[in-house]
Amino acid sequence: MAKIIIPTPLRKFTGNQATIETNGSNVLESLQSLAETHPEIKKHIFDDAGQVRKFVRLYLGDEDIKALQNEQTAVQENSVISIIPAIAGGSK
Amino acid sequence: MKLQLTETAQRLIQEHATEIYPDECCGFLYGHETEVRLVQETVPVINSKNGDKRRRFEISPVDYMRAEKYALENNTSLLGVYHSHPDHPARPSEHDLNQAVPYFSYIIVSVREGKVADLTSWQLNEANQFEEESILQNQNFIHHN
Numbered sequence: 001m002a003k004i005i006i007p008t009p010l011r012k013f014t015g016n017q018a019t020i021e022t023n024g025s026n027v028l029e030s031l032q033s034l035a036e037t038h039p040e041i042k043k044h045i046f047d048d049a050g051q052v053r054k055f056v057r058l059y060l061g062d063e064d065i066k067a068l069q070n071e072q073t074a075v076q077e078n079s080v081i082s083i084i085p086a087i088a089g090g091s092k
Numbered sequence: 093m094k095l096q097l098t099e100t101a102q103r104l105i106q107e108h109a110t111e112i113y114p115d116e117c118c119g120f121l122y123g124h125e126t127e128v129r130l131v132q133e134t135v136p137v138i139n140s141k142n143g144d145k146r147r148r149f150e151i152s153p154v155d156y157m158r159a160e161k162y163a164l165e166n167n168t169s170l171l172g173v174y175h176s177h178p179d180h181p182a183r184p185s186e187h188d189l190n191q192a193v194p195y196f197s198y199i200i201v202s203v204r205e206g207k208v209a210d211l212t213s214w215q216l217n218e219a220n221q222f223e224e225e226s227i228l229q230n231q232n233f234i235h236h237n
Binding site for chain 2: 012
């Protein structure tokens, strides 16, 4: 039910689509729905154990899902989920 | 992989890097991609890393969301990020590699004793390793400093 905003680095796995409509009643189900329709994106979101990757942050609207019910956070028809890659690094 | 920077884009990255020295600076790269990747605009962002900013940078998720939104609203593409390596070479560290994402160009500016010494750009290849991008213009930028 939610719309997922795909970050630019992952758009090559969604045929350059910036947003994808998904099925599912919570954040996790929405991500699984995305991975079903666009299988190549899966390894960039989930690790081998099926958990959301450490360097991926998820926001529902303007809120970090960690401040909500994490991946179990319920979504509505007009919900917008953002997948945010960690942008970090450093010289050493 | 080839990258071109407008003179203004390059100057702003260099100015930001020297201004923030000895901390690491960071910011976004916007532009368009045809045969080469043309960086037309740079937008500095706050290094949100907690603790020592001289060896690390981090961009907050909210700033990242704003950057994607900016690209969509301004008919441009988010092409990557830049950051500085104060008193270190303009080469990606292992830490840079561990957190790198596909597609993005990673511009690295080496700043030595407060002055820009080198500027390089990198992109992940299919084997998930950094490959240097050739920068097509303004090779003599160091002497303009």
